[in-house]
Amino acid sequence: MRRSRCVLSLVLIGMLYQGCAFIRGNYGEELGQGDITTIQKGISTRADVAAVLGAPDRIVEANGREIFHYYHYDIKSGSILVFSRTNIKSDDTFVIFDGTGIVEEVVAGKRKGPLEFQFWPFDWPFR
């Protein structure tokens, strides 16, 4: 009797126990710094950039210039008990071409602060 009650309790706890989760995801490929340094301002062409970084996710035209836009998002999510927090960080890369199709500028740099796993949703203490 006692044993069956114990088993029943464990089953009940097991059914309601849903654990906690830490999840990592990303959108778009993170471009290696080595790949970016092979692009030379004033020398590399559209074709060179496409050969190194691949086709861009978006092409923007601005002031007679063409801009290749490469997306990258990193996501970290943590859940413990009733608390959940998801942090998303973007690290995009832009390559700007002049009117003749030669690289004028490469815009790549990390947003400030590392992306962290967090579960506490409040700014300390509660806000």
Next chain:
Amino acid sequence: MLRTALSWVMLVLAVTSWDGCSQGPVTVRRVTLNQTISADDVAFIVPGRTDLSAVVERLGTPNEMLASKEGVVTRYYFADGKYFKANYAWGLRFLMPFFTPDVDLGGGGIGRDVLQVTYDDHWFVRDHAFSFHANSSEFVVWPFKD
């Protein structure tokens, strides 16, 4: 008798404390996109002197580059979303295990803030501006306020 009651109390405590991630009596969630950029963070920008490289070095790459009549506009997005939900009938599952209605009350909001920097043809900053929507991000405990 006392032992049985204690067992049930222990069981209930165990269940409530182990309830898990999202289906408990209370849910508190937060989603943030990028670190907040404050006015202090952009104090180094001097229109006409600071160029694109200097801005990227301090603030990182923007999320978007757009064309405008006066030059190129870069936009940095950062957002904060907050959500709260309480199931006020959650405890009924111990009285009515086969049919437990949910009475969920709560709410939240998300605000996307933007820093916009405009550059001239030579990639020097022409001007910059913030767009703040942070007030739309809050945990809502009682959705019938107004």
